[in-house]
Amino acid sequence: MRPATFAAIGECMIELSGGAGDLWRMGFAGDTFNTAWYVRQLLPSAEPVAYVTALGTDPFSRRMTGFFAESGIAADRIRAIPERRPGLYAITLEGAERSFSYWRAESAARLLAADTDWLGRALSGARMLHFSAVTLAILDPDGRARLLASVAAARAAGAIVSFDTNYRPPLWAGRAEAAAAIRGACATADVVLPTFDDERDLFGDAWPEASAERIATLGAREVVVKHGAAPAVVLTPAGIAHVPPVAGVAPVDTTGAGDSFGGGYLAARLLGHPPIEAVHVGHRVAASVVGVHGALTHLAPGMLAPAQAPMVDP
Numbered sequence: 001m002r003p004a005t006f007a008a009i010g011e012c013m014i015e016l017s018g019g020a021g022d023l024w025r026m027g028f029a030g031d032t033f034n035t036a037w038y039v040r041q042l043l044p045s046a047e048p049v050a051y052v053t054a055l056g057t058d059p060f061s062r063r064m065t066g067f068f069a070e071s072g073i074a075a076d077r078i079r080a081i082p083e084r085r086p087g088l089y090a091i092t093l094e095g096a097e098r099s100f101s102y103w104r105a106e107s108a109a110r111l112l113a114a115d116t117d118w119l120g121r122a123l124s125g126a127r128m129l130h131f132s133a134v135t136l137a138i139l140d141p142d143g144r145a146r147l148l149a150s151v152a153a154a155r156a157a158g159a160i161v162s163f164d165t166n167y168r169p170p171l172w173a174g175r176a177e178a179a180a181a182i183r184g185a186c187a188t189a190d191v192v193l194p195t196f197d198d199e200r201d202l203f204g205d206a207w208p209e210a211s212a213e214r215i216a217t218l219g220a221r222e223v224v225v226k227h228g229a230a231p232a233v234v235l236t237p238a239g240i241a242h243v244p245p246v247a248g249v250a251p252v253d254t255t256g257a258g259d260s261f262g263g264g265y266l267a268a269r270l271l272g273h274p275p276i277e278a279v280h281v282g283h284r285v286a287a288s289v290v291g292v293h294g295a296l297t298h299l300a301p302g303m304l305a306p307a308q309a310p311m312v313d314p
Contacts, residue, residue, distance in 0.1 A: 038263025
């Protein structure tokens with residue numbers, strides 16, 4: 001496995017999004033993969049981006065692996081599980097708001113943490129690792145524990161760790177299980193990217209600043225609370241700041257908005273932009289994504305100013 005500047009961990013799925021009439025358009029997406037997609041577009045081509053997951057050996061798995069390679073995302077950190085296949089989801093829209101129907105019981109990604117030796121190799125050699133609460137939710141409790149232990153080991157070896165709290169209630173056995181797993185993941189991370197609605201629903205936070213402060217007590221040095229059309233709340237050792245999103249955006253489809261924001265933010269930080277400027281990049285990327293159907297789109301030039309100094313390792 002080649003060293004990577006950025007490696008995301010999770011599940012990429014077959015995505016069905018609505019077309020004209022009863023036609024559906026097939027693509028590939030998933031929360032952490034979406035983030036990797038946008039990081040890939042924003043980092044220089046010489047900076048490798050990889051995806052850590054498990055797939056089958058079926059035609060759709062092979063096609064997905066080819067899609068990774070065509071997109072410039074390294075596919076050398078994929079565990080092959082012959083008896084499994086990718087998960088699938090369909091997007092239903094009401095206006096710009098989306099809902100999802102999932103078929104993922106036999107997803108190979110549910111076993112991505114089953115082999116600890118493979119997982120340790122897959123996480124090694126990455127400058128930044130990114131995962132989410134969805135990554136945790138698709139694993140059984142032992143798999144979650146193995147993943148968090150492997151992420152912690154990679155962090156101890158020098159990797160920067162990013163975590164998106166992305167709470168999806170149907171994936172969890174209950175609120176207590178989700179809350180415990182998410183708190184544990186926040187404790188392994190340098191950067192945490194929560195969404196306020198999720199934090200309010202799961203932890204009862206009254207305002208975004210409360211979410212940021214609570215998460216920071218677990219050890220993260222940067223917390224960026226996404227809040228839809230309201231300003232993002234950024235907490236760093238320098239204090240708390242509020243960064244408004246791009247004005248005048250009329251959403252067509254909000255699928256992937258938070259994931260793409262994370263991709264913009266993390267790419268900017270890796271390139272040396274300070275947190276406030278990186279949030280502006282995240283907002284610009286998200287504004288581009290909500291203007292199209294589906295989670296993935298190609299970004300226009302100019303999202304990033306010239307690179308500064310690399311992000312300082314923890």
